[in-house]
Amino acid sequence: MSLRLYDLAGADAERPFSPYCWRIRMALAHKQLPVETIPWRFTEKDAIARSGQARVPVLVDDDRWIADSWEIANYLEEAYPKRPTLFGGSAARALTRVYSTLGDMLVADIFRFIALDVFHHVHNKDREYFRTSREQRVGMTLEALVGDRDSRLAWFRQELAPLRHTLKAQHFFGGERPLYADYAVFGPFQWARCTSPFPLLAADDPIASWRQRMLDAFGGLAGKSPGYDLIPVK
C-alpha cells in the first residue's frame, strides 16, 4: 500500500481547497490511511492523465489510478474493509449517494457567493483557465455571478433546511460519529472556509455547530488547514 492523492492547490501550495479533495482527505483520515498529497494545479492535466480524465481528486494506490470522489470513497471501502467503515454497511452506502449529490449541488450554490474569492486564491498560471472555464459554465462573468451576494444569503440558508433539521436531531448525518455522508457535505463548506471570509452560516445554525465538529475531527485536520476564521455573523 502506497497512497498518493493529487490535491488541488492554489497560489499557496499549503492551502488545499477543493471541495471534492477535502471529502477524500477526510475519508482517508477516517480510514486511518496515511497518504502523500501532491499539490496540483488546474492546468497540470498531464500529471493525472493516467486517471483517464482531467480533474482531482485522483488517488493512486500503488499502480492503480482512481478518479472522482464517490468512486474513490467506494474504492477505499472495498480495498480496506478492515479499516473503519466509511458508509456503515451496504444499505447505508446506497443511502449515502444522496448526500454526495446534495454536496455537489452545494458546490454550485456556494460558488455564487465565493467565486471571486476562489479566483483570488488560484495559482497565477491557472487564472486564465479558471476564469474562462467557469464563466463559460455559468454563462456570465464571475463578477456578475456573485453580484449582490448579501441579497441571496437568506435564500441560501433556507435551502439548507433539510440538512439543518437533520442536524438538530443528531450530531452527524452518520449519527453519533461522522461517515462519508458527512464528508460529502462538509467538503463544500471547507472549500468556502479555505478561500473566503464570507459568513455563509449564522452563528446559531445547527449546521455551523456541525461544521465546527467536522473542523475538529481527526485532530483538527480540516480546522488547522489554512482558511478564514469562521466567526459567523447573524
Next chain:
Amino acid sequence: MSLRLYDLAGADAERPFSPYCWRIRMALAHKQLPVETIPWRFTEKDAIARSGQARVPVLVDDDRWIADSWEIANYLEEAYPKRPTLFGGSAARALTRVYSTLGDMLVADIFRFIALDVFHHVHNKDREYFRTSREQRVGMTLEALVGDRDSRLAWFRQELAPLRHTLKAQHFFGGERPLYADYAVFGPFQWARCTSPFPLLAADDPIASWRQRMLDAFGGLAGKSPGYDLIPVK
C-alpha cells in the same frame, strides 16, 4: 400483537391520502405486519387523544399509542426486529433522517400545486377546518397559494435534482430494494396521486420510474389504491 392505524380519509373513506400515513402503510407492508386501518377525519381529534397530540398517523399496538411517522417507523424497527429491516442498520437509520426531512419539505412544495385538489377530496365536515387551518399556515387563500401552478413546474422539477441524480444511479434510495428512506419520500408523491391529476413529473424523469416501482411494490399496495392515472406529460 394487534396493530391499528388511524389513517386520514376524506369524503371517500376508501381513498386514504395522507403523505405521512402512506409512509407507515408502506412501512407496515415492508415489515409484513397486518394492520387494521381506521379511517379518520381531521376534526376527529378525540379519537386519537390518547396519542397525546392531534395528527395522524397514529399507530396503536395493543395498548401502546405512537404518533408521528418517524417515531412510528422507529418503533416498528425496535418492536419487530426479526421482520425485514426498515432502515438497514444503525448507520443507515441515522442517514435516513434526511430523507424524512426532504419528504416533509416535499409536502410543502407539492401542496402549492395540489392544495385545491386536496380540498376537493376532504370530507364535508372537515372542509372549514382544512381551509382555515391551511390558509392560516400559508398566510393566503388556497386559491392564491396555487395561483398559476404551471408557471412554477419547471422550478419544482429542478428542486428535485438531488433525488433525480441518485435515482439515475440506483433503483431505490435504499439500493436494490426500497427502505424507509424510499417510503418517506414516496408518501408525498402518493398523496399527490391520490388527490390530483396534475402531472408533477415528466414521463422520462427517473423519479417517475422510481414512483412506478413504488406503486408496484407489495403487490401494488399503493398503485391499486384509488388515485389519478399517472400519465406524465412532458
